[in-house]
Amino acid sequence: MAGFLDKMILGRKEVRATIEGKMLITGFIIVMVLTFLAIFAPYIVPHDPYKAVAKPYIPPFTDLSHPLGSNFLGYDVLSRVIWGTRNSLMVAALAVVIASIGIPLGLISGYVGGIVDRVLSLLMDSLYAFPGIVLAVAISFMLGPGLFNVALAIAVIYIPTYFRVVRAQTLSVRENLYVEAAKAIGASSLTIIRSYVAPNVLLVAIPVLSLNFADAILTEAGLSFLGVGLPPTEPDWGVDISGSRGDVTRGIWWTTMFPGLMIFLATLGFMLISEGLNALLNPKSRMRQ
Amino acid sequence: MPVMVFILLTIVFLILRVLPGNPVEVILGPKATPEIKEALMKQWGLDKPWYIQYIDFISRMLRGDFGLSYYWKLPINTLIWPRFFATVELAILSMIVAIILGLTLGSLGALKRNTILDHVSRFFGVAAYAIPVFWLGLILQLVFGVYLHLFPTSGRISTIIEYRIKTITGLYLIDTLLQGDIEAFLDVLSHMALPSLALGFIISGVINRMTRQNLSEVLQQDFIVAAKARGLPEKLIFFRYALKNALIPIITIAGMQFALLMAGAVLTESTFSYPGLGTFLMESIYYRDYNAIQAAVVVYAIVVVIVNTIVDIIYAYIDPRIRY
Numbered sequence: 028m029a030g031f032l033d034k035m036i037l038g039r040k041e042v043r044a045t046i047e048g049k050m051l052i053t054g055f056i057i058v059m060v061l062t063f064l065a066i067f068a069p070y071i072v073p074h075d076p077y078k079a080v081a082k083p084y085i086p087p088f089t090d091l092s093h094p095l096g097s098n099f100l101g102y103d104v105l106s107r108v109i110w111g112t113r114n115s116l117m118v119a120a121l122a123v124v125i126a127s128i129g130i131p132l133g134l135i136s137g138y139v140g141g142i143v144d145r146v147l148s149l150l151m152d153s154l155y156a157f158p159g160i161v162l163a164v165a166i167s168f169m170l171g172p173g174l175f176n177v178a179l180a181i182a183v184i185y186i187p188t189y190f191r192v193v194r195a196q197t198l199s200v201r202e203n204l205y206v207e208a209a210k211a212i213g214a215s216s217l218t219i220i221r222s223y224v225a226p227n228v229l230l231v232a233i234p235v236l237s238l239n240f241a242d243a244i245l246t247e248a249g250l251s252f253l254g255v256g257l258p259p260t261e262p263d264w265g266v267d268i269s270g271s272r273g274d275v276t277r278g279i280w281w282t283t284m285f286p287g288l289m290i291f292l293a294t295l296g297f298m299l300i301s302e303g304l305n306a307l308l309n310p311k312s313r314m315r316q
Numbered sequence: 317m318p319v320m321v322f323i324l325l326t327i328v329f330l331i332l333r334v335l336p337g338n339p340v341e342v343i344l345g346p347k348a349t350p351e352i353k354e355a356l357m358k359q360w361g362l363d364k365p366w367y368i369q370y371i372d373f374i375s376r377m378l379r380g381d382f383g384l385s386y387y388w389k390l391p392i393n394t395l396i397w398p399r400f401f402a403t404v405e406l407a408i409l410s411m412i413v414a415i416i417l418g419l420t421l422g423s424l425g426a427l428k429r430n431t432i433l434d435h436v437s438r439f440f441g442v443a444a445y446a447i448p449v450f451w452l453g454l455i456l457q458l459v460f461g462v463y464l465h466l467f468p469t470s471g472r473i474s475t476i477i478e479y480r481i482k483t484i485t486g487l488y489l490i491d492t493l494l495q496g497d498i499e500a501f502l503d504v505l506s507h508m509a510l511p512s513l514a515l516g517f518i519i520s521g522v523i524n525r526m527t528r529q530n531l532s533e534v535l536q537q538d539f540i541v542a543a544k545a546r547g548l549p550e551k552l553i554f555f556r557y558a559l560k561n562a563l564i565p566i567i568t569i570a571g572m573q574f575a576l577l578m579a580g581a582v583l584t585e586s587t588f589s590y591p592g593l594g595t596f597l598m599e600s601i602y603y604r605d606y607n608a609i610q611a612a613v614v615v616y617a618i619v620v621v622i623v624n625t626i627v628d629i630i631y632a633y634i635d636p637r638i639r640y
Contacts, residue, residue, distance in 0.1 A: 046435075046438075050442075149319065149320075149323060150323060152320075153320050153323040153324050153327065154327065155575075156320070156324075156575055156620050156621075156624055157324065157327070157575060157616070157617060157620055158575045158576075158578035158579035158582070158616055158620065159575065159579050160579040160582050160583065161578070161579065161582060161594075161597065161612075161613060161616045162327075162331070162613075164582070164597065164598070164601065165328075165331050165332065165609065165613050166331055168601050168609070169331060169332065241446065245446075245448055248448050249448065249450065249582075249583050252448075252450050252583065252586070253582070253583070253586055253598055254598070254601075254602075255601065265448075268448075268450065268451060268454070272454065272587075275454045275457050275458050275462065275469075276457070276461070276462060276469060277462075278458070278462050278463070280458055283451065283454050283455075283458075284455070286451075287448060287451030287454070287455070290448045290451065291443075291446050291447050291448065291451070294445075294446035294447075294448075295442065295443060295446040298442050298445065298446055299442065302442060
């Protein structure tokens with residue numbers, strides 16, 4: 028994936044010069060930095076994010092050992108924010124992987140057509156129309172707290188996104204002459220989907236994948252904020268904002284500001300990648316911009 | 317439309333009944349004795365086969381029979397509808413904020429293409445969506461509520477004022493006006509200012525993008541060039557020729573953002589302790605009030621179907637080429 032990106036897109040000077048190229052590169056850098064933070068969090072954090080390590084409510088930028096201050100329990104905000112990257116990206120990645128079951132569903136639905144297509148489309152359209160977080164709240168409530176359950180709840184509401192995009196693309200790829208030729212020489216449906224349709228369809232799923240990542244991060248934070256996401260002791264951006272709600276009315280801003288900025292940054296990073304890729308992979312939409 | 321209601325109800329049934337975690341255990345907790353569990357199962361008809369439960373569930377939901385709230389010991393219908401109208405009011409106000417913000421910024425972007433203004437507008441389109449609405453809500457509370465003391469940071473109306481307002485439509489802004497109570501009207505408006513600003517801001521990003529894209533396309537059309545050639549005033553060209561044509565897809569997109577609006581409303585209501593459907597759902601979850609949770613999810617489903625139908629009708633109305 029990274030090699031492909033480099034050769035096809037980032038490596039080209041003319042691409043780097045466009046505004047889409049700049050968006051893509053910016054997004055890429057943000058995501059790389061966050062991934063680095065997530066992986067190496069145990070070595071980077073200055074303090075244990077699960078323990079009270081300071082006096083409560085130290086303001087940020089005043090104490091060198093607690094650069095972003097501390098929260099109402101005396102937890103180090105910087106350490107929690109860094110460790111939160113780990114939880115947030117992990118849930119989002121898991122959710123995206125589970126949700127990508129929508130890709131084969133869309134392929135089958137689009138290629139086979141008929142009653143299968145109608146039933147699946149109706150089901151997916153209904154799911155798509157539903158306010159995602161309500162569904163996720165209900166699922167998450169029934170399954171109970173925990174990293175995997177949250178990821179599952181988020182995944183369910185994003186399956187239709189893949190399904191719709193992949194199905195639409197399959198419908199147009201299906202009409203190509205080479206698919207007809209494959210049929211004529213007697214290739215089975217499975218072979219045609221795997222070797223002729225899928226490779227031409229999957230390219231459009233990549234920007235969706237990235238957009239989904241952004242959505243999953245936002246939804247995870249939302250669920251945790253509402254109290255049906257990760258357990259309240261976990262260092263997580265949503266959990267931390269939820270825990271420091273009361274601080275705001277007392278004028279204490281740093282306990283909500285920093286986790287929120289991280290959610291924004293992470294979401295923005297993945298959205299920029301999606302925007303850039305979308306424009307570069309579909310030259311038609313680029314001309315419209 | 318009836319098919320969609322049916323499918324959504326089925327999805328709700330599947331989530332609440334088929335997923336691991338049965339309603340009786342959810343309510344009673346792990347400590348309940350098997351006898352109590354069994355009695356409750358029987359009382360609720362949960363001992364019957366799943367298809368009987370399914371038919372029973374669908375028919376009760378379609379009749380609007382949501383049952384009793386386990387926590388409040390009241391019919392859910394008396395609890396849920398005031399909350400529903402509160403959410404409708406918040407949604408309408410947020411949509412107005414979103415349309416004003418989104419149309420203005422998007423139009424500026426389309427008119428001044430590839431200038432700094434355009435880049436700001438484009439970045440805003442992406443960034444607005446990436447901001448978590450509950451975080452934005454808290455920041456607004458901090459700045460406008462705590463530092464500047466301009467607006468209240470929670471609730472829908474001051475308690476003292478709520479007593480003298482009679483409920484007519486359930487939308488407080490309209491009710492207060494109908495009763496000629498300007499003080500109450502302003503009180504409601506000031507309570508709704510921050511929540512609708514937060515939610516409207518998030519939604520405006522999408523509208524901004526759509527406006528910019530569609531308006532840019534329309535502005536390149538021949539009839540615009542022709543109008544310019546005839547020397548018509550810029551303002552007239554923009555409002556009568558360009559914006560009018562660009563609005564069709566924008567309205568559809570705005571309608572399609574409804575699910576996003578409702579999802580955002582759950583978080584916004586929770587941030588501002590606004591007594592709407594979203595906070596009703598979250599309170600019910602907190603009390604493990606199973607019937608109430610079910611009712612809230614079903615009401616969301618029905619609202620979505622109704623709004624989608626309305627959007628389709630509006631769409632066909634403004635674009636005569638579309639016929640169903």
